[in-house]
Amino acid sequence: MLDVTIQFIVNGLVSGCFYALMAVGLTLIFGMMQIVNFAHGDFFVLGGMLTFVLTHSLGIPFVVAIPLVLVAMWLFGMAVDWALLSRMRDASMMSNALVTIGLSVFMVNTMLLIFGTDPKNIVTGIDRVPLLFGPVVITKVRLITIVASIAAIAVVHYMINHTRRGRAMRAVFQQQEAAALVGIPISQTYRFTFALGTTLAALSGILLGAVFVVHPTMADLATVKAFVVVILGGMGSFGGAILGGLLLGVVESLWGGFVSTGYMDVIGFLLVIGLLLVKPSGLFGLAGAREK
Amino acid sequence: MRSTENNILLGGLALALVLPVLLPDQFLIHVMIMVFFYGILASSLNLTVGYVGELPLGHAAFLGIGAYTSAILSTQMQVPFWICLPLAGLIAAVFGLVIGAITLRLEGHYFVLITLAFTEVMRLVVLNWVEVTRGPLGFSNIPAPVISLGESIRYSFDSKLWYYYFGLFLLAVTVLCVMRFARSSYGMAAIAIRENRRLAKSVGINPFRYALGTFVAGAFFAGLAGSFYAHYISFVGPEVFGFSFMVTMLMIVALGGKGTVLGPIIGAVVIGLALEYLRFINEVRLSAFGLLLIGVVLFMPNGITGLLFRRRKVSLSPAAQPKTAEG
Amino acid sequence: MAMLEVRNVSRRFGGLQANKDVSFEVNQSEIVSLIGPNGAGKTTMFNMITGFLSPDEGDVTFQGKSVAGLKPHQVAQRGIVRSFQITNVFAGLTVEDNLVAAHYMRARGGFWETMLNTKAARDRDSAMRVSVRDILRLVGLEALADEDAKNLAYGKLRLLEIAIGLSAAPRLLLLDEPAAGLNSEESARLVELLRLICRERGTTILLVEHDMSVVMEVSDRIVVLNFGQKIAEGTPVEIRANSAVVEAYLGGGLDFGGANNA
Numbered sequence: 001m002l003d004v005t006i007q008f009i010v011n012g013l014v015s016g017c018f019y020a021l022m023a024v025g026l027t028l029i030f031g032m033m034q035i036v037n038f039a040h041g042d043f044f045v046l047g048g049m050l051t052f053v054l055t056h057s058l059g060i061p062f063v064v065a066i067p068l069v070l071v072a073m074w075l076f077g078m079a080v081d082w083a084l085l086s087r088m089r090d091a092s093m094m095s096n097a098l099v100t101i102g103l104s105v106f107m108v109n110t111m112l113l114i115f116g117t118d119p120k121n122i123v124t125g126i127d128r129v130p131l132l133f134g135p136v137v138i139t140k141v142r143l144i145t146i147v148a149s150i151a152a153i154a155v156v157h158y159m160i161n162h163t164r165r166g167r168a169m170r171a172v173f174q175q176q177e178a179a180a181l182v183g184i185p186i187s188q189t190y191r192f193t194f195a196l197g198t199t200l201a202a203l204s205g206i207l208l209g210a211v212f213v214v215h216p217t218m219a220d221l222a223t224v225k226a227f228v229v230v231i232l233g234g235m236g237s238f239g240g241a242i243l244g245g246l247l248l249g250v251v252e253s254l255w256g257g258f259v260s261t262g263y264m265d266v267i268g269f270l271l272v273i274g275l276l277l278v279k280p281s282g283l284f285g286l287a288g289a290r291e292k
Numbered sequence: 293m294r295s296t297e298n299n300i301l302l303g304g305l306a307l308a309l310v311l312p313v314l315l316p317d318q319f320l321i322h323v324m325i326m327v328f329f330y331g332i333l334a335s336s337l338n339l340t341v342g343y344v345g346e347l348p349l350g351h352a353a354f355l356g357i358g359a360y361t362s363a364i365l366s367t368q369m370q371v372p373f374w375i376c377l378p379l380a381g382l383i384a385a386v387f388g389l390v391i392g393a394i395t396l397r398l399e400g401h402y403f404v405l406i407t408l409a410f411t412e413v414m415r416l417v418v419l420n421w422v423e424v425t426r427g428p429l430g431f432s433n434i435p436a437p438v439i440s441l442g443e444s445i446r447y448s449f450d451s452k453l454w455y456y457y458f459g460l461f462l463l464a465v466t467v468l469c470v471m472r473f474a475r476s477s478y479g480m481a482a483i484a485i486r487e488n489r490r491l492a493k494s495v496g497i498n499p500f501r502y503a504l505g506t507f508v509a510g511a512f513f514a515g516l517a518g519s520f521y522a523h524y525i526s527f528v529g530p531e532v533f534g535f536s537f538m539v540t541m542l543m544i545v546a547l548g549g550k551g552t553v554l555g556p557i558i559g560a561v562v563i564g565l566a567l568e569y570l571r572f573i574n575e576v577r578l579s580a581f582g583l584l585l586i587g588v589v590l591f592m593p594n595g596i597t598g599l600l601f602r603r604r605k606v607s608l609s610p611a612a613q614p615k616t617a618e619g
Numbered sequence: 620m621a622m623l624e625v626r627n628v629s630r631r632f633g634g635l636q637a638n639k640d641v642s643f644e645v646n647q648s649e650i651v652s653l654i655g656p657n658g659a660g661k662t663t664m665f666n667m668i669t670g671f672l673s674p675d676e677g678d679v680t681f682q683g684k685s686v687a688g689l690k691p692h693q694v695a696q697r698g699i700v701r702s703f704q705i706t707n708v709f710a711g712l713t714v715e716d717n718l719v720a721a722h723y724m725r726a727r728g729g730f731w732e733t734m735l736n737t738k739a740a741r742d743r744d745s746a747m748r749v750s751v752r753d754i755l756r757l758v759g760l761e762a763l764a765d766e767d768a769k770n771l772a773y774g775k776l777r778l779l780e781i782a783i784g785l786s787a788a789p790r791l792l793l794l795d796e797p798a799a800g801l802n803s804e805e806s807a808r809l810v811e812l813l814r815l816i817c818r819e820r821g822t823t824i825l826l827v828e829h830d831m832s833v834v835m836e837v838s839d840r841i842v843v844l845n846f847g848q849k850i851a852e853g854t855p856v857e858i859r860a861n862s863a864v865v866e867a868y869l870g871g872g873l874d875f876g877g878a879n880n881a
Contacts, residue, residue, distance in 0.1 A: 106582025484720040487709040495787040496695035
């Protein structure tokens with residue numbers, strides 16, 4: 001019983017990595033730009049899809065494909081901000097939400113057109129021999145996922161806290177007007193943040209595609225789940241996003257393992273609804289309740 | 293603007309009444325039925341989006357609740373359509389009350405997401421609770437409305453034409469209610485909340501109460517639309533809780549012009565016709581939709597009615613002179 | 620009985636004591652000014668009177684009934700209407716519609732009455748429209764009725780705020796720095812307007828203000844706060860001569876000489 005539980009927990013941590021990567025990206029975007037990015041799940045899927053195409057159709061090795069796709073997704077994120085979001089800096093929350101919804105609809109349907117509905121699994125060239133750590137069985141790919149996620153988050157954390165860009169981001173996040181006054185380029189910082197956030201989502205998609213499968217119809221659910229994590233962790237909290245992601249992964253895994261797989265996806269939503277009722281500011285975060 | 297708006301609506305109604313006689317094409321009639329359906333749905337969404345200024349991404353839930361209520365009552369319990377319809381609206385309204393009471397306390401972004409979460413929960417419940425909802429199979433052969441007087445007389449309203457006129461009737465009722473709402477102190481209060489919540493409070497408006505009331509009204513009409521849909525299409529499945537209806541509704545409201553009575557109607561006509569007549573470009577249709585939504589938000593934030601009526605005066609005073617694009 | 624009674628009201632924010640044991644009264648048809656250096660706790664006091672904040676201690680009664688702890692819209696429904704320090708109007712609406720929206724409390728009726736547009740509802744509607752025109756005329760914005768609020772010049776915006784306040788049929792009108800940013804001509808007209816409102820409509824006015832010339836001209840009585848406490852109260856003449864007040868201002872407050880703050 002205990003063994004099974006530990007296995008579920010470890011599986012949950014792996015899923016948690018996917019969630020955490022997506023949620024960190026979304027937190028950066030939401031926390032900084034106050035934009036609810038409904039296309040987040042689409043960037044996630046696109047990352048996976050592009051990697052599949054490179055490895056499957058063009059025969060590029062997995063390890064090489066990853067950085068190529070990340071760069072491409074980075075550029076794409078910048079382009080989206082330039083073409084769409086930069087025009088909406090002063091627009092209402094609703095307008096921004098509608099734009100990202102439109103983007104999401106466009107992306108998901110275009111991907112369906114191009115890639116079809118079949119789930120794609122990315123060939124990584126890594127053998128599928130499971131490793132044994134005590135009672136826990138884990139494949140190399142999943143292990144790599146965990147390592148890669150930790151590495152990516154560490155890189156982002158370093159970037160935010162120890163580089164000039166990162167300092168700019170933090171300044172804009174805390175006090176936009178003051179940041180502008182001292183000459184920090186707000187729009188550029190937003191663009192960088194959006195690109196960073198969506199690229200993290202893409203990385204998550206790449207890893208998921210390697211471990212399981214990716215397909216375009218996952219995008220919507222992925223977006224909503226990412227938001228669930230962000231809300232659980234507190235909108236705008238970096239650490240909260242990570243912990244929230246891992247928590248969701250583990251809870252879903254335990255629920256799916258012990259109770260039923262059918263309602264597995266519901267757990268996250270129920271948690272969020274429950275949480276927002278009791279503590280509108282999330283587990284770690286900033287206020288979500290209306291002013292009096 | 294009001295008188296012009298009234299005239300356009302009346303003109304549209306007159307045209308719609310005679311359309312099946314002028315152009316008795318079965319496909320067109322089907323398309324128009326869907327247009328009426330979307331018109332009711334979009335008007336219901338517009339109440340919260342356009343007047344209160346919140347974005348309930350979970351609005352499709354009420355459509356689904358109305359549809360399933362009608363489906364279950366009519367197929368499992370032989371409840372006649374004439375009772376199913378208002379009941380569907382009422383039950384959707386009750387859900388609206390509960391969900392709204394919980395979610396409207398939360399700030400804008402949270403409201404958007406949590407209403408979405410509620411809808412997703414419902415979709416998953418409907419998908420999995422097979423005993424009650426038949427899961428992915430849904431309900432088929434939902435009966436058409438029937439009038440029976442005693443054992444011998446039984447008339448079944450199952451012609452397209454009947455659905456056409458009943459749909460038009462439902463739409464007209466919806467529009468009348470929305471009009472009364474918009475032009476009354478309720479509408480003004482909702483707009484005040486949308487424009488400046490704090491200021492609205494300081495002049496005695498209770499934002500929560502108005503937002504909730506509007507939200508519930510929206511849920512009611514969405515429920516009615518859902519019931520109508522269920523009986524017309526005669527099949528209901530978990531996809532009614534899906535995001536595609538939501539996107540269509542948003543498109544219609546955005547394109548037509550949120551916060552006006554006429555907007556959702558115009559939007560429903562344009563999108564409804566496009567959806568059906570552009571089926572031949574089916575694959576790219578939905579992608580194009582996404583681009584269209586982006587385009588509308590970027591370049592036409594007040595929708596078609598915003599283009600037609602340059603001065604959008606919302607006042608209750610009839611002294612407002614309609615200023616058209618040429619004026 | 621005084622119309623508004625603030626009794627021993629205190630409020631702190633974490634380590635900061637914004638108001639401490641403040642008591643004063645406002646009588647019917649008076650114009651009272653609440654003055655004091657920046658940070659003296661004036662806006663916090665306003666917030667507590669109007670329900671945007673609750674007092675930690677003490678009570679606020681209006682016409683004999685306690686209003687402390689009520690929600691803002693409930694306070695407004697009792698007859699206390701306020702303006703805000705930073706310009707606050709319905710920017711997306713026309714000037715006229717701003718007032719229509721603010722007439723809410725006078726215009727609303729029963730559910731069925733409204734939905735069926737009965738004669739009673741329509742009469743109420745007409746009366747409301749007349750009231751809107753009257754207030755526009757009183758305040759001097761009649762010519763700008765169809766203009767979008769966001770296009771108004773600053774001075775006109777401040778007038779609009781007062782008009783919005785009046786539309787809500789207040790018994791007590793709270794104005795938060797209505798003269799801020801006004802030039803001397805506009806300030807003089809503001810004084811006139813306030814006097815007119817008080818005289819013709821019988822509206823009681825409580826204002827927070829930094830512009831001493833306005834305060835001295837318009838007030839029946841003045842209440843002085845400093846560091847969250849009341850240090851003086853009296854007529855303009857008494858306050859001018861009060862040494863504690865002068866001291867507070869010399870210590871980094873406002874110009875007493877009558878010139879406006881730009």
